[in-house]
Amino acid sequence: xxxxxxxxxxxxxxxxxxxxxxxxxxxxxxxxxxxxxxxxxxxxxxxxxxxxxxxxxxxxxxxxxxxxxxxxxxxxxxxxxxxxxxxxxxxxxxxxxxxxxxxxxxxxxxxxxxxxxxxxxxxxxxxxxxxxxxxxxxxxxxxxxxxxxxxxxxxxxxxxxxxxxxxxxxxxxxxxxxxxxxxxxxxxxxxxxxxxxxxxxxxxxxxxxxxxxxxxxxxxxxxxxxxxxxxxxxxxxxxxxxxx
Ligand code: C5P
Numbered sequence: 001x002x003x004x005x006x007x008x009x010x011x012x013x014x015x016x017x018x019x020x021x022x023x024x025x026x027x028x029x030x031x032x033x034x035x036x037x038x039x040x041x042x043x044x045x046x047x048x049x050x051x052x053x054x055x056x057x058x059x060x061x062x063x064x065x066x067x068x069x070x071x072x073x074x075x076x077x078x079x080x081x082x083x084x085x086x087x088x089x090x091x092x093x094x095x096x097x098x099x100x101x102x103x104x105x106x107x108x109x110x111x112x113x114x115x116x117x118x119x120x121x122x123x124x125x126x127x128x129x130x131x132x133x134x135x136x137x138x139x140x141x142x143x144x145x146x147x148x149x150x151x152x153x154x155x156x157x158x159x160x161x162x163x164x165x166x167x168x169x170x171x172x173x174x175x176x177x178x179x180x181x182x183x184x185x186x187x188x189x190x191x192x193x194x195x196x197x198x199x200x201x202x203x204x205x206x207x208x209x210x211x212x213x214x215x216x217x218x219x220x221x222x223x224x225x226x227x228x229x230x231x232x233x234x235x236x237x238x239x240x241x242x243x244x
């Protein structure tokens with residue numbers, strides 16, 4: 001399994017508008033950071049060629065397009081992303097067990113067919129922008145948010161996904177209930193004293209490490225720092241210290 005018992009690995013979110021700036025960040029950070037998250041904005045603007053340029057710099061890509069559609073369509077999207085050679089990608093768990101299973105199978109089949117390493121498929125549970133009230137209104141359900149996140153994570157594991165995206169608050173419970181082999185990817189990371197920005201539930205790198213998280217996603221604290229490389233190094237040092 002791909003999850004690690006050591007420190008979480010840092011994924012830098014390339015949340016920038018211009019490709020040159022994104023490629024500059026990859027070039028600067030590549031000695032210390034291996035994984036970069038490309039979201040729908042950058043991918044929609046720049047496409048697969050941009051993913052190949054990142055890979056050409058020796059980096060791995062977390063393609064965060066949050067696929068959410070019928071199983072056959074998601075299967076096709078996952079095959080296309082696997083063919084691009086990404087290391088990790090996201091699908092919405094609320095697409096259902098059949099859709100998630102189709103995604104997991106498509107990644108495995110396409111990777112085998114192309115002799116590539118199988119990418120990790122991680123599930124998005126409940127978007128952090130949705131409140132309990134939004135869920136009650138949308139789905140006519142008053143389920144507790146944490147219960148819902150755990151339930152969706154359990155379904156993701158049953159369907160064969162490799163892990164889920166979750167806040168540090170939820171990571172420990174997911175690890176406890178679903179086992180160490182199921183990866184947890186945690187965004188909302190802020191080193192002590194850093195600007196929280198629009199994040200509501202934030203945690204330090206040390207808290208993320210203590211929660212058992214396998215990967216932390218960090219955007220602004222690194223990409224907007226005066227020295228992104230120094231900011232990344234400080235976060236990596238904090239993660240190492242925390243897991244000792
Ligand atoms: O700049 P910041 O560190 O807040 O960036 C976090 C990254 O993680 C962004 O790309 C954001 O879209 C993503 N993310 C998040 N919260 C989630 C899921 C993804 O912040 N629940």
